[in-house]
Amino acid sequence: MTSLDRSRLARLHERERAAFTAARPRSRELAERARAHMPGGVPMSWMVKWPGDFPVFVESAAGAHFTCVDGIDHVDLCLGDTGAMMGHSPAATVDAVTRQLSRGITTMLPTEDAIAVSTGLAERFGLPYWQFTLTATDANRHAIRYARLLTGRSKVVVHNWCYHGSVDEAFATLGEGGTTVDRPSNIGAPVPTSETTRVVEFNDLEALERALAHGDVAAILVEPALTNIGIVLPDEGYNEGVRELATRYGALLINDETHTICAGPGGYTRAHDLHPDLLVIGKSIGGGIPCGTFGFTAEIADRIACSVELEDIDVGGIGGTLAGNGLSMAAMKATLEQVMTPAAFEHMVPLADAWADGVQAGIDAVGADWHVTRLGARAEYNFSHTPSHDGQEAHDSDDFELQQYLHLYALNRGILLTPFHNMALMCPDTTTADVDAHSAMFRECVEELFS
Numbered sequence: 001m002t003s004l005d006r007s008r009l010a011r012l013h014e015r016e017r018a019a020f021t022a023a024r025p026r027s028r029e030l031a032e033r034a035r036a037h038m039p040g041g042v043p044m045s046w047m048v049k050w051p052g053d054f055p056v057f058v059e060s061a062a063g064a065h066f067t068c069v070d071g072i073d074h075v076d077l078c079l080g081d082t083g084a085m086m087g088h089s090p091a092a093t094v095d096a097v098t099r100q101l102s103r104g105i106t107t108m109l110p111t112e113d114a115i116a117v118s119t120g121l122a123e124r125f126g127l128p129y130w131q132f133t134l135t136a137t138d139a140n141r142h143a144i145r146y147a148r149l150l151t152g153r154s155k156v157v158v159h160n161w162c163y164h165g166s167v168d169e170a171f172a173t174l175g176e177g178g179t180t181v182d183r184p185s186n187i188g189a190p191v192p193t194s195e196t197t198r199v200v201e202f203n204d205l206e207a208l209e210r211a212l213a214h215g216d217v218a219a220i221l222v223e224p225a226l227t228n229i230g231i232v233l234p235d236e237g238y239n240e241g242v243r244e245l246a247t248r249y250g251a252l253l254i255n256d257e258t259h260t261i262c263a264g265p266g267g268y269t270r271a272h273d274l275h276p277d278l279l280v281i282g283k284s285i286g287g288g289i290p291c292g293t294f295g296f297t298a299e300i301a302d303r304i305a306c307s308v309e310l311e312d313i314d315v316g317g318i319g320g321t322l323a324g325n326g327l328s329m330a331a332m333k334a335t336l337e338q339v340m341t342p343a344a345f346e347h348m349v350p351l352a353d354a355w356a357d358g359v360q361a362g363i364d365a366v367g368a369d370w371h372v373t374r375l376g377a378r379a380e381y382n383f384s385h386t387p388s389h390d391g392q393e394a395h396d397s398d399d400f401e402l403q404q405y406l407h408l409y410a411l412n413r414g415i416l417l418t419p420f421h422n423m424a425l426m427c428p429d430t431t432t433a434d435v436d437a438h439s440a441m442f443r444e445c446v447e448e449l450f451s
């Protein structure tokens with residue numbers, strides 16, 4: 001296997017940083033102005049982590065591409081980290097949202113669209129009842145709260161190195177001897193996560209059973225395949241085993257499909273006939289308009305109805321005045337019915353395979369000790385020889401310096417990858433030419449890096 005020369009990487013990285021800055025005078029100027037009233041010159045702190053000395057400012061985005069303020073066209077393989085999985089500004093969503101904009105944006109009252117959306121979600125995911133939020137993060141928070149209410153238990157089980165949005169309970173990792181420790185980046189945690197959370201490795205049913213045996217677990221919150229520490233696929237029978245243990249130990253199972261929706265129109269859950277008690281999704285189902293939702297069984301709906309007093313219902317920790325607003329509902333109705341269709345996935349999944357094949361060809365050409373993992377319309381390469389079996393393995397194979405370089409190299413050639421991963425997502429507008437552009441770019445990149 002070919003090994004990486006770190007000093008060469010550092011030299012090449014300097015070259016790419018200079019090229020990035022030279023090609024983007026307008027983004028640079030905006031980034032400097034932006035610093036006056038936004039720390040780091042960015043609207044959200046994590047945006048400073050994009051490769052290059054300042055973020056690329058977007059002029060416009062359509063379908064699978066965006067143009068930056070310096071007039072450079074980009075193939076967008078990040079797609080808002082799934083928020084734009086159905087392409088930027090899909091026509092049906094834009095039409096529906098445009099109509100709704102002049103008919104009232106938010107009223108705290110339902111619109112008729114809510115009936116179509118909840119009915120469509122029930123058919124798609126197989127759970128009969130739905131409630132709405134503005135983000136997947138909030139949907140996860142609410143699902144956890146209901147699980148605590150219904151079980152009378154306090155703890156949540158999550159996978160090591162999971163990500164479910166800014167959910168307090170989920171910023172935990174696995175410590176020595178199965179203990180729970182705060183994730184290093186956990187900012188201002190309300191209480192130590194050891195009080196709220198038990199952490200288990202993905203694909204480890206024995207550890208899950210040990211965690212559940214304490215008898216204090218309200219919910220198991222999972223992605224049915226990990227997507228946020230690289231892609232980690234489940235062993236055969238793993239998700240079924242999680243289901244069985246949840247039932248046996250009286251914990252509710254929450255499948256977070258926010259990213260694994262890339263597996264098909266009904267997400268990983270439907271593609272693999274899984275049966276969670278609750279299901280969370282956000283981002284893509286509104287075509288990019290803020291929305292989130294969680295679905296649950298009839299039994300849970302009945303138990304909630306018996307447990308919450310009407311008088312207290314608005315102050316019980318589940319809510320949001322903007323939740324279920326007319327604009328989000330119009331966006332979800334149009335996106336779910338007209339854009340996120342089986343036909344769209346029939347286009348997207350083969351393109352993700354073609355992308356993975358292109359990357360694999362580049363890896364093979366230079367003999368790099370890397371591998372590619374596929375998950376429906378999404379694929380990713382990692383810096384280890386074999387696919388990771390759990391979150392820790394995936395975490396340990398990460399290489400921040402190398403990753404930043406590869407992302408910058410791609411960006412300088414008009415291709416945006418998902419940040420913090422080497423991940424690509426296809427949308428209904430992605431073309432074979434877009435994928436081929438990535439394959440050619442990747443091959444040149446690794447050939448130079450390993451030459």
Ligand SMILES: Cc1ncc(COP(=O)(O)O)c(C=O)c1O
Pocket residue numbers: 081135136137138140163164165166223228256257258259282283
């Ligand atoms: C699996 C998963 N769940 C939930 C979220 C949170 O989504 P949002 O940032 O829209 O709240 C994310 C975000 O990346 C995610 O990956």
